[in-house]
Amino acid sequence: MDNGTAGGTPGTDADCAGKPSCDSAEIDPAGPYADGPWRNYFLILLDRIPTPIAVCRAHGEVLIANPAMAAQWGAAPGQLRGRNLLDLFEPRAKAQLDRLIEALRMGRRSRYPVEVRWRDGSDGREREGELTVDPVGDPSVHPPALLALLRVADPAPAPAPRAPASPVEARILALAAGGATTASIGTALGLTVDGVNYHLTRLARRWRVQGRTALVARAYVLGVLAADSWPPAPA
Numbered sequence: 001m002d003n004g005t006a007g008g009t010p011g012t013d014a015d016c017a018g019k020p021s022c023d024s025a026e027i028d029p030a031g032p033y034a035d036g037p038w039r040n041y042f043l044i045l046l047d048r049i050p051t052p053i054a055v056c057r058a059h060g061e062v063l064i065a066n067p068a069m070a071a072q073w074g075a076a077p078g079q080l081r082g083r084n085l086l087d088l089f090e091p092r093a094k095a096q097l098d099r100l101i102e103a104l105r106m107g108r109r110s111r112y113p114v115e116v117r118w119r120d121g122s123d124g125r126e127r128e129g130e131l132t133v134d135p136v137g138d139p140s141v142h143p144p145a146l147l148a149l150l151r152v153a154d155p156a157p158a159p160a161p162r163a164p165a166s167p168v169e170a171r172i173l174a175l176a177a178g179g180a181t182t183a184s185i186g187t188a189l190g191l192t193v194d195g196v197n198y199h200l201t202r203l204a205r206r207w208r209v210q211g212r213t214a215l216v217a218r219a220y221v222l223g224v225l226a227a228d229s230w231p232p233a234p235a
Contacts, residue, residue, distance in 0.1 A: 047077075052150035055136075058104050058143035060084040069150060074121025085148060089116040089131055100133055104143050109135045116150075129153045164207075164222040169199050170234035174225055176200075177216045177232035 043064075046053060052069035056062045065080040073080060073088055091097045092115040100112040114131045129152040135144040165173065168189065175185045186196045204210060207218045219225045226235045 052152070054080070054085065054148045056085055056146050056148060058146060060086050060146075063145065069148075072118065072121060072127075072150065072152075085131070088121075089114075089118045089150075091116055092128075104135065107142060109144065127152060165203065165219065165224045167234070169203055170219075170224050172196060172199050173203070173216060173219045174232040174234050176212055177219070177225060 046064070046066045049066060050068055052066070052072055054062050054065040054069045062080045062083050062085065065077050067077050070077040070080055073083075096112070096114045100114060103110065103112060112133045114133060115128075116131045117126065117128045119125070120127050129150055132149045132151065134147045134149075136147045171189060172185055175188060180188070182193050182196050185191070186193050189196075191199075200212065200215065203215055207215070207222075209215055209218050216225070220227060223235050226233050
């Protein structure tokens with residue numbers, strides 16, 4: 001994961017001299033689970049883990065990424081293969097990245113946290129978090145593959161809950177709560193009788209209640225109608 005090779009260029013022959021293996025050699029991202037049915041189990045598990053995870057070469061080239069990691073790029077998992085983690089994640093402190101690079105050169109195998117920031121590929125928001133990098137695989141392979149796990153410090157806010165009733169529905173309920181007939185509600189709101197009944201039927205299905213009285217009661221419970229207002233009015 002060399003900051004000077006963000007484009008994904010493999011190590012040189014000189015770097016590989018005397019080594020049992022090299023970064024340019026094919027690495028199976030399943031690591032110790034590469035043989036037999038365990039490889040499929042590993043890949044299935046990887047897809048289902050909600051934590052953003054990627055397996056990459058020592059210089060950052062992505063071998064495989066799960067959907068949670070691909071979502072940070074606004075991409076499908078298969079589209080990340082061959083990309084470099086440093087194309088997306090910018091280390092906040094270069095010293096952390098230098099420490100990781102030096103450790104890989106020395107053959108150390110420890111967990112290395114790197115604080116990063118990036119722009120979310122799905123919504124363009126500036127994000128921050130911690131990328132934890134673990135050298136993995138056969139100890140005889142140098143440099144090793146890296147397992148990168150992302151902890152998002154500022155997860156995207158959950159979508160706002162859908163309003164329990166639209167403005168038109170709230171006005172219909174307010175008039176109904178005041179005792180207005182279907183025809184008078186329609187006249188007040190410029191709707192036909194069928195139009196008023198259409199909205200009331202949709203509300204009844206959505207709230208799983210029957211009858212106008214139950215609809216009005218439910219509207220007060222949900223806060224659609226103001227509890228301290230008379231004549232009844234939308235909250």
